Amino acid sequence: MSEGTLQIRTAVTELLGIKYPVFQGGMAWISDASLAGAVSRAGGLGIISCGVLKPDQIREQVRACREMTDQPFGLNVMLTSRYVEDIMQLILDEKVPVITTGAGNPGKYIPTLREHGVKVIPVAGSVPIAQRVARAGADAVIAEGMESGGHIGEATTMALVPQVLDAVDIPVIAAGGIADGRGMAAAFMLGAQGVQIGTRFLSATECTVAPAYKQAILKAKATSTTVTGSSTGHPIRVIRNKLSRRVQMLEKHGGDEEEIMKLGVGALRRAVEDGDVEHGSVMSGQIAGLVTKEQPAAEIIEDLLTDCLEVYQKRNVLAEALEAGK
Numbered sequence: 001m002s003e004g005t006l007q008i009r010t011a012v013t014e015l016l017g018i019k020y021p022v023f024q025g026g027m028a029w030i031s032d033a034s035l036a037g038a039v040s041r042a043g044g045l046g047i048i049s050c051g052v053l054k055p056d057q058i059r060e061q062v063r064a065c066r067e068m069t070d071q072p073f074g075l076n077v078m079l080t081s082r083y084v085e086d087i088m089q090l091i092l093d094e095k096v097p098v099i100t101t102g103a104g105n106p107g108k109y110i111p112t113l114r115e116h117g118v119k120v121i122p123v124a125g126s127v128p129i130a131q132r133v134a135r136a137g138a139d140a141v142i143a144e145g146m147e148s149g150g151h152i153g154e155a156t157t158m159a160l161v162p163q164v165l166d167a168v169d170i171p172v173i174a175a176g177g178i179a180d181g182r183g184m185a186a187a188f189m190l191g192a193q194g195v196q197i198g199t200r201f202l203s204a205t206e207c208t209v210a211p212a213y214k215q216a217i218l219k220a221k222a223t224s225t226t227v228t229g230s231s232t233g234h235p236i237r238v239i240r241n242k243l244s245r246r247v248q249m250l251e252k253h254g255g256d257e258e259e260i261m262k263l264g265v266g267a268l269r270r271a272v273e274d275g276d277v278e279h280g281s282v283m284s285g286q287i288a289g290l291v292t293k294e295q296p297a298a299e300i301i302e303d304l305l306t307d308c309l310e311v312y313q314k315r316n317v318l319a320e321a322l323e324a325g326k
């Protein structure tokens, strides 16, 4: 593949003015300017996660990303952040082109954001939430299946994406369980106009997560992730370790909800920054088994596109074979 010749144009690339319909998931504590800038520079949509960062730290990240690229990038806003109002103001002040949101309905912020030309793309883990954000004026929606890492809903990507597509009339980006060209092609087959990828980008050279976290992803097998916290109503997909086993043991024996929640506090930071992958929360998607090597973000995007197109070509061959066999 020669640089620049490959093009996938969808409603999402047109909406955002990006080259490829590939979002890098906004992963709390992980997705910083280093990763987002590299993804945007390569033609995808890099996304900086606000997580629990303070507005000044976020501003610094936004400016660092702009130093790396003049291409569009996004901010992921956790609507549970105590700084959410200040973050919304910062988005306007810094003229952030795109935001994605998690853990709530951004409806009340949408009119002002849109007036200022900010594209708003909420994450939804269910059809009713997708409908709610579409009615509130979202520009597109990310349908996130439970194959994803971190906080998840109940629906799988395969079931969620086509049902969201039928329920809303804005573009849909598929997320959860996608890490290569086959997954990407499958998402497009379901009707998605873009994909969001988290776990695969954890292995990017530019991803600044602790080396032990990255290694945990690279070593992961198909059976390595599990879901903790279902009993508290906050299911979280992680790589199995001492912490996940402890949480699940407590859950099994009807442990106190508060005690279980307490185990989670600070656990993500412990894994991401300290590299404590036994006692920290190593959030990861179910597809981690496919992620086996560290490579630059640009190369990941190139591989995704090349392999996605190859799948399409094979599929055409298959269609011809079926036709011939009639």
Ligand code: TUI
Binding pocket: 028, 051, 052, 078, 080, 101, 102, 103, 104, 105, 123, 124, 125, 129, 132, 144, 149, 150, 151, 152, 153, 268, 283
């Ligand atoms: O947010 C995620 N995944 C995450 S967040 C995280 S770590 C973290 N947690 C709390 C604070 C700071 C960092 C690890 N993984 N995914 C996006 C997502 N949002 N999935 C589902 C939703 C969601 C949930 C409820 C969207 C809307 C909603 O309610 C909407 C309503 O109308 O009530």
